[in-house]
Amino acid sequence: MSSIRTSRTRLLAAAATVVLAGLSLTACSDGTGVHDEGASKVSGGPAGTSPRPSADASGGPDATAGQDRAPDGKTDGQTDGKRGGSAGSGSGSSGAESASLTERPVAEAPAKVTCEGSTTKTVATPLTRPLNHLLLKVTNTGGKRCYLYHYPAVRFGQEQAVPPVVEESRPQAVVTLEPGQSGYASVLLSAADGSGGHGYTSHSLDVAFFGAELAGSVGKGAHPALPAKGVYVDESLKVTYWQQDMDDAVQW
Numbered sequence: 001m002s003s004i005r006t007s008r009t010r011l012l013a014a015a016a017t018v019v020l021a022g023l024s025l026t027a028c029s030d031g032t033g034v035h036d037e038g039a040s041k042v043s044g045g046p047a048g049t050s051p052r053p054s055a056d057a058s059g060g061p062d063a064t065a066g067q068d069r070a071p072d073g074k075t076d077g078q079t080d081g082k083r084g085g086s087a088g089s090g091s092g093s094s095g096a097e098s099a100s101l102t103e104r105p106v107a108e109a110p111a112k113v114t115c116e117g118s119t120t121k122t123v124a125t126p127l128t129r130p131l132n133h134l135l136l137k138v139t140n141t142g143g144k145r146c147y148l149y150h151y152p153a154v155r156f157g158q159e160q161a162v163p164p165v166v167e168e169s170r171p172q173a174v175v176t177l178e179p180g181q182s183g184y185a186s187v188l189l190s191a192a193d194g195s196g197g198h199g200y201t202s203h204s205l206d207v208a209f210f211g212a213e214l215a216g217s218v219g220k221g222a223h224p225a226l227p228a229k230g231v232y233v234d235e236s237l238k239v240t241y242w243q244q245d246m247d248d249a250v251q252w
Helices: 002-029 076-103
Strands: 120-127 133-140 146-156 175-177 182-188 200-202 205-210 231-233
Touching: 120 205, 133 146, 133 175, 146 182, 175 182
Parallel strands: none
Antiparallel strands: 120 133, 133 182, 146 175, 146 205, 200 231
């Protein structure tokens, strides 16, 4: 009897083993496998760590995930938006102030007026000392200061070429004439010893005025009267620079 009971026990144990093995195979074949109950409660990361909240479209706490908060509870984006608007209005005010500064008229230095025939009176006077010289006196008859630049461009009779200037007579500064003041230049008409060639007698004189650039005459010319007998001119003809004082003009 005992041997029969032992055999039955063994048979039941073997059958139970077969049933358990079948259940295991069935669980593996349907893809479910065996799951850990504690691990299944964590949706990412190792066990024991809390999952990161997902974004909530309803504007709940998850809506601001990943954004830093300012001390007043607003996000940096909101704070920067208001700050940016304030900065923009401030820079606009500064820009308007800058524009208004640049639009203000800038005072320019008054242009220097060249002395010329319409605002001056020119007188030509023959000199006995030095011999064969003619003194030109230009007086400012206008209401503004004017400047006598360089030297007079003189022409006797029908001559076209402007005579050369005595370079040694160049003054240290441009001659300046206030209203009523006069400037001077002298003209060497002919050689004192008669050595000059191509001499002739002229009864007319034209005087032109150079501008600061010495690029041509400026304004109207002058036509001072000469003595009735005229003046004798030869190829020794030269002029001095304009001078502030008459003594400086007649020493050449």
